[in-house]
Amino acid sequence: MELVLSIAIGLMTGCGVWLILRPRTYQVIVGLSLLSYAVNLFIFGVGGVKSNLPPILEDGVDPASLADPVPQALVLTAIVIGFATTALFLVVLLASRGLTGNDHVDGRNEPK
Amino acid sequence: MNDWSHHLIIAPILIPLMAAALLLFFDERKRTLKAMISLASTAILLLVALLLFRIESAPHSFEGVYLLGNWAAPFGIVLVLDGLSALMLLLAALLAIATLVFSLARWHAVGAHFHSMFQILLVGLNGAFLTGDLFNLFVFFEVMLAASYGLMLHGSGPLRVKAGMHYIAVNLVAALFFLIGVSLIYGTTGTLNMADLAARIPQIEPDRRMLMEAGAGVLGVAFLIKAGMWPLCFWLPTAYSAASAPVAGIFAILSKLGIYVILRLTMLLFSDGPSAGFGSDVLLFGGMATLVFGTIGVLASQALGRLAGYSVLVSSGTMLMVLGISEGTVSSGALLYLISSTFTLSAFFMLIELVERGQDAGANVLAVTMEAYGEGEDSPEDDEDGVTMPGTLAILGTCFAACGILLSGLPPLSGFISKFAMLSAMMGTGAIGTPPDGAIWTLIVLVILSGVASLIAMTRVGIRTFWSSLEGTVPRVLVIELVPVMFLLSLTLSLTIQAGPAMRYMDTTIRTLSTPSIYIDAVRNATVVEGWKAKSQEASP
Numbered sequence: 001m002e003l004v005l006s007i008a009i010g011l012m013t014g015c016g017v018w019l020i021l022r023p024r025t026y027q028v029i030v031g032l033s034l035l036s037y038a039v040n041l042f043i044f045g046v047g048g049v050k051s052n053l054p055p056i057l058e059d060g061v062d063p064a065s066l067a068d069p070v071p072q073a074l075v076l077t078a079i080v081i082g083f084a085t086t087a088l089f090l091v092v093l094l095a096s097r098g099l100t101g102n103d104h105v106d107g108r109n110e111p112k
Numbered sequence: 113m114n115d116w117s118h119h120l121i122i123a124p125i126l127i128p129l130m131a132a133a134l135l136l137f138f139d140e141r142k143r144t145l146k147a148m149i150s151l152a153s154t155a156i157l158l159l160v161a162l163l164l165f166r167i168e169s170a171p172h173s174f175e176g177v178y179l180l181g182n183w184a185a186p187f188g189i190v191l192v193l194d195g196l197s198a199l200m201l202l203l204a205a206l207l208a209i210a211t212l213v214f215s216l217a218r219w220h221a222v223g224a225h226f227h228s229m230f231q232i233l234l235v236g237l238n239g240a241f242l243t244g245d246l247f248n249l250f251v252f253f254e255v256m257l258a259a260s261y262g263l264m265l266h267g268s269g270p271l272r273v274k275a276g277m278h279y280i281a282v283n284l285v286a287a288l289f290f291l292i293g294v295s296l297i298y299g300t301t302g303t304l305n306m307a308d309l310a311a312r313i314p315q316i317e318p319d320r321r322m323l324m325e326a327g328a329g330v331l332g333v334a335f336l337i338k339a340g341m342w343p344l345c346f347w348l349p350t351a352y353s354a355a356s357a358p359v360a361g362i363f364a365i366l367s368k369l370g371i372y373v374i375l376r377l378t379m380l381l382f383s384d385g386p387s388a389g390f391g392s393d394v395l396l397f398g399g400m401a402t403l404v405f406g407t408i409g410v411l412a413s414q415a416l417g418r419l420a421g422y423s424v425l426v427s428s429g430t431m432l433m434v435l436g437i438s439e440g441t442v443s444s445g446a447l448l449y450l451i452s453s454t455f456t457l458s459a460f461f462m463l464i465e466l467v468e469r470g471q472d473a474g475a476n477v478l479a480v481t482m483e484a485y486g487e488g489e490d491s492p493e494d495d496e497d498g499v500t501m502p503g504t505l506a507i508l509g510t511c512f513a514a515c516g517i518l519l520s521g522l523p524p525l526s527g528f529i530s531k532f533a534m535l536s537a538m539m540g541t542g543a544i545g546t547p548p549d550g551a552i553w554t555l556i557v558l559v560i561l562s563g564v565a566s567l568i569a570m571t572r573v574g575i576r577t578f579w580s581s582l583e584g585t586v587p588r589v590l591v592i593e594l595v596p597v598m599f600l601l602s603l604t605l606s607l608t609i610q611a612g613p614a615m616r617y618m619d620t621t622i623r624t625l626s627t628p629s630i631y632i633d634a635v636r637n638a639t640v641v642e643g644w645k646a647k648s649q650e651a652s653p
Binding site: 020025028032035036039042043046047070071074077078081082084085086088089092093095096099100105106107 | 247250251254257258261262265268269270273274276277278280281284285287288291292294295296298299304
């Protein structure tokens with residue numbers, strides 16, 4: 001389980017880094033989304049990979065048999081914020097496309 | 113401490129938040145009403161910041177720990193007010209009122225929702241200064257960034273959209289670094305409360321320590337991007353010079369926010385134990401590189417806006433370098449430098465717009481902006497009905513000269529006092545009679561050289577703008593635009609006159625910061641309000 005999770009995070013981070021270094025705005029935003037998925041999974045992973053365990057503390061239950069609720073709360077916040085900023089970035093991309101007439105990140109086509 | 117002053121701690125977050133929400137109810141056309149609400153909120157904020165500052169600077173300073181939702185410290189989130197955060201709150205409020213008044217002349221009308229975003233920016237700033245919890249810091253950081261994205265694009269136009277896009281992309285990546293750092297620190301220490309972290313980090317086992325330090329390093333990168341450390345700073349001059357004048361004015365404090373967080377976290381988390389001094393080399397050499405880069409940039413820039421952008425880097429570089437040598441008295445000088453340079457840069461950014469208005473290039477940019485937004489020409493509150501400033505060129509010239517003096521660190525203004533305080537403390541870091549070592553000498557030389565470079569650049573631009581301008585057109589400048597600039601510059605003058613008390617305050621602040629146990633004990637010993645709890649327990653059965 002840990003192996004699958006870490007490979008997934010690594011793969012997404014690799015793709016994300018490659019994409020945000022590309023010259024087209026659409027590639028950059030897909031790269032940013034992939035990176036934020038990877039980071040969200042990473043946050044989820046630092047609480048320990050446990051399946052089928054409730055994150056709710058009850059009296060008389062051993063805390064070791066429970067999932068850590070804090071990373072879950074953190075990841076929820078991170079998802080919401082990431083979603084909002086990605087949406088905002090999309091609007092800026094469209095504005096840039098409208099103002100410059102192309103989708104290069106510097107607003108110009110590279111010399112051929 | 114009595115009850116009301118305790119609740120005052122959360123007021124710097126609540127006041128602008130409520131104002132921003134209220135502003136959304138009104139249509140964009142009710143500009144005067146929106147401006148009044150925004151102005152009132154900022155004025156109240158300034159009052160609150162002054163009150164908090166007075167409470168903190170009193171001899172028997174209370175440790176202001178505010179437990180949100182009445183939960184005990186490591187479990188709930190806390191707000192902490194100490195000397196440093198009170199100082200930063202006051203700085204932010206003073207800048208806010210100056211830039212807001214400046215924007216009322218014309219800039220607030222060139223785009224939608226200026227006042228709401230401005231207030232939200234203040235929420236984020238104040239929250240980041242007050243919070244005592246790493247994840248809460250992330251949230252406030254994001255609130256501030258989200259508002260700054262909007263403000264960056266305020267006024268629109270191809271230049272701003274392009275610079276804004278780079279700014280947003282860089283800061284989104286920085287936010288991801290922030291998250292990775294925070295989650296690594298949580299994974300290794302099991303807490304996000306800063307006081308709890310500070311107490312736990314010296315006791316952490318060696319096999320986890322490396323991971324924790326990696327997390328702290330990644331976290332640091334996020335703040336260094338904000339502070340503009342070389343090589344993470346290439347976005348900064350473009351973004352700051354493309355932003356509209358009042359926005360660039362308030363942005364002057366955003367890079368200082370990065371420095372504030374680095375100062376706070378290094379002093380709190382890495383002052384003793386096996387991880388002591390973590391990252392100080394990075395700050396020292398990174399600061400040096402930033403200073404060199406900024407100095408070259410200042411000398412090389414043709415446009416005034418870029419000159420100001422590189423001056424931000426010079427000021428960041430100086431601060432980072434000084435934090436890197438982490439020496440008590442030097443740091444208090446640096447704190448004075450932080451205040452002084454923030455006022456200067458903010459005033460300078462606003463002044464640039466006024467000076468360039470008389471020239472063709474600047475006027476054209478503004479005209480294009482107005483055109484792009486589509487309601488510049490027929491806006492009901494055109495600048496015609498404002499009062500223009502008499503003797504405009506003389507006052508502009510004087511303000512420009514004052515900025516030059518401040519940036520290069522010449523007497524009599526506070527740029528000199530703060531650099532003098534830093535340099536004299538650096539000279540004295542070794543034992544008496546022994547000369548300071550190589551790194552310190554390099555540092556002293558770099559700081560002085562950067563001052564000379566600023567002086568050369570400012571003189572050159574000054575001559576070109578005020579003495580040899582061929583067109584001879586005097587820019588139309590309103591009183592309401594010049595007064596904020598003069599206000600900020602007069603603050604630096606009063607900082608010179610009151611240098612003694614100011615230095616004493618900085619010394620006390622740094623001394624408190626370098627004893628993390630004060631902070632830790634204050635947060636840990638903060639008690640929940642019992643009366644409320646008893647009442648709620650009575651009510652529940």
